[in-house]
Amino acid sequence: MKLRGFLLCLLLPMQLQAHDKASEQAHYWLDRMAKAVKRLNYEGVFVYLHDNRIESMQLIHRADREGEQERLLSLNGVAREIIRDRNSLICILPDSRSVVVEKSRSRKYIPSALLNDTGRLEKFYRFRVVSSGRIAGRDAQVVAVIPKDGYRYGYRLWIDRKTGLLLMSDLINERGEVVEKVMFTVLRIHDKIPKERVAQTIHSKGYRRFQLKAGDNKAHSRQHNSPWKVMRLPRGFMMTVHASHGMPTSKGQVEHLMFTDGLASVSVYIEKSSGKPALRGASRMAAVNAWGGKVNGYNVTVVGEVPRATVEMIGKSLRYTKAR
Amino acid sequence: MTDSIKEQISALVDGELPASERELLLRRMESDPALRQMWRRYQLIHDTLHRDLPEQVDTGFSERVMRAIDNEHIESLPLAVRLARLARPLAGLAVAASVAAMVIVGVQRIGTDTGIDTIPVATTASMPRDGFRQVSGTRWDTQQPEVQARLNSYLVNHNEYSAATSIQGILQYRRIVGYDAVPARK
Numbered sequence: 407m408k409l410r411g412f413l414l415c416l417l418l419p420m421q422l423q424a425h426d427k428a429s430e431q432a433h434y435w436l437d438r439m440a441k442a443v444k445r446l447n448y449e450g451v452f453v454y455l456h457d458n459r460i461e462s463m464q465l466i467h468r469a470d471r472e473g474e475q476e477r478l479l480s481l482n483g484v485a486r487e488i489i490r491d492r493n494s495l496i497c498i499l500p501d502s503r504s505v506v507v508e509k510s511r512s513r514k515y516i517p518s519a520l521l522n523d524t525g526r527l528e529k530f531y532r533f534r535v536v537s538s539g540r541i542a543g544r545d546a547q548v549v550a551v552i553p554k555d556g557y558r559y560g561y562r563l564w565i566d567r568k569t570g571l572l573l574m575s576d577l578i579n580e581r582g583e584v585v586e587k588v589m590f591t592v593l594r595i596h597d598k599i600p601k602e603r604v605a606q607t608i609h610s611k612g613y614r615r616f617q618l619k620a621g622d623n624k625a626h627s628r629q630h631n632s633p634w635k636v637m638r639l640p641r642g643f644m645m646t647v648h649a650s651h652g653m654p655t656s657k658g659q660v661e662h663l664m665f666t667d668g669l670a671s672v673s674v675y676i677e678k679s680s681g682k683p684a685l686r687g688a689s690r691m692a693a694v695n696a697w698g699g700k701v702n703g704y705n706v707t708v709v710g711e712v713p714r715a716t717v718e719m720i721g722k723s724l725r726y727t728k729a730r
Numbered sequence: 731m732t733d734s735i736k737e738q739i740s741a742l743v744d745g746e747l748p749a750s751e752r753e754l755l756l757r758r759m760e761s762d763p764a765l766r767q768m769w770r771r772y773q774l775i776h777d778t779l780h781r782d783l784p785e786q787v788d789t790g791f792s793e794r795v796m797r798a799i800d801n802e803h804i805e806s807l808p809l810a811v812r813l814a815r816l817a818r819p820l821a822g823l824a825v826a827a828s829v830a831a832m833v834i835v836g837v838q839r840i841g842t843d844t845g846i847d848t849i850p851v852a853t854t855a856s857m858p859r860d861g862f863r864q865v866s867g868t869r870w871d872t873q874q875p876e877v878q879a880r881l882n883s884y885l886v887n888h889n890e891y892s893a894a895t896s897i898q899g900i901l902q903y904r905r906i907v908g909y910d911a912v913p914a915r916k
Contacts, residue, residue, distance in 0.1 A: 443899045444899070452901075454904045454908055461904075461908040463904060463907055463908060465900065465901070467900070476899075476900045478900055478901075478903050478904070478907050479907070480907045480908050482908070483908075486906070486907045486908070487907070488900070488903045488906065488907055490900060490903075495886065495890060497886065497903075497906060502879075506883070506886065508886050508887060508890060509890070510890060511890040511891055511893070572898070572901070575898065575901075588898075588901055588904065647891055653883055653884075653887055654883060655879060655880060655883040656880075656883070662887070662891075664888070664891050664892065666892065671888070671891075671892035673884065673887070673888040673891065673892070675884050675887075682876060683874045683876050683877050684877060684880070685872060685877050685880070685881060689870045689871055689872045689877075689881065690870070690871050691870045691871075691881070691885075691905060692905055694885060694905060696870070696881055696884075698877075707880070707881070707884055709881065709884045709885055709888050710888065710892075711902075
């Protein structure tokens with residue numbers, strides 16, 4: 407008995423250590439990836455597999471002292487394009503002859519403490535370095551992010567050993583099925599990329615432009631005077647945004663609440679009902695789920711890259727309380 | 731071989747053969763290798779011509795096909811299963827699986843040896859590890875364009891606010907850039 411106890415004492419810390427090490431390695435790769443994606447100059451072509459279709463897109467990313475600039479262009483069908491820099495996000499949609507301009511709001515809305523708190527994330531996900539592979543002719547380290555419940559998705563990420571860039575990713579739903587796959591077929595890393603390469607390539611003359619006036623872009627905090635309250639949240643989700651702001655396709659102000667567990671995030675949008683058609687019940691686009699309902703004369707829409715159960719739980723628990 | 735039987739096989743491949751004629755033709759095919767050969771050829775042509783993918787696919791199909799391969803009582807089996815059985819002399823299970831894979835095109839299913847051990851894996855026993863499965867729906871599965879536009883606008887906004895947590899950066903926008911690239915239908 408004594409010996410067994412002794413062995414157990416010996417084994418237990420070793421197991422814990424092994425567990426921590428596996429997780430630590432995964433965090434090292436994820437951290438490297440997060441930095442590489444932002445800091446490097448690269449261009450590539452990737453395929454996007456979802457539902458029963460396959461699409462191909464070109465991505466160019468440039469980083470300099472002025473920040474990041476990137477361009478995403480669909481290579482099949484309608485040539486849609488997205489151009490993003492630190493000021494704006496421009497979507498050019500030739501099929502609807504429209505240009506939608508949003509304010510670029512990169513990385514300001516989530517407290518960095520939440521992002522860097524890996525211990526907190528460990529409560530909701532397990533992180534593992536799984537194996538190695540080869541994608542787009544490059545050696546990859548495979549990292550798995552495994553959710554501990556059905557309210558968030560899992561990911562399998564193939565990360566370039568040399569640069570840390572993401573080469574392939576699987577998005578795994580709550581039933582363990584891969585529902586989206588992104589895979590680079592060509593990826594080139596450069597020291598520099600000329601500015602022209604991230605400029606708009608498809609013409610948009612005469613297209614309808616949806617853009618807010620500078621002032622309407624501003625988000626006003628609603629934390630202290632809002633009548634809206636979410637009564638139920640999946641474990642670990644915290645509110646990081648509660649504001650009202652204009653949106654290119656909405657007339658009035660839209661109240662916006664965002665919740666995140668540090669990895670997955672969900673937004674709630676609340677608009678006064680105008681009688682126009684609005685989402686009722688659940689809707690889905692690839693791995694993104696949405697849920698819509700009407701509460702107290704307002705259209706409520708919940709959107710996020712999370713399972714349906716998550717948007718439903720949040721949407722159905724939204725209450726209109728007397729404004730404080 | 732008569733022209734009428736060729737027409738019948740062609741109709742069978744197109745799913746247009748009346749049920750009353752189907753039974754007799756299947757019985758003849760089961761005993762006649764030349765007819766089976768012809769059916770396979772027609773099937774191949776049909777598949778090549780109709781590269782566009784079906785909207786709705788029965789995901790239990792491949793499993794039933796596989797189960798049926800070893801079933802002796804073929805008379806009672808559904809049409810698809812009996813057709814799959816006719817393909818058996820080619821390569822048995824593998825053919826059945828590929829017959830299924832031809833129609834079940836979708837997203838790869840995760841395997842068991844990936845280390846992602848807590849995620850339930852329920853692949854059928856004889857399904858290849860990277861077998862394809864269909865997931866229904868494309869774009870927002872709502873029919874109203876106005877609702878779709880509003881949802882896209884929300885999604886773009888949400889992507890911007892959540893950029894810091896996303897592990898995919900601008901790749902998030904792949905859904906906006908490619909979301910309704912509907913294949914041309916004949």
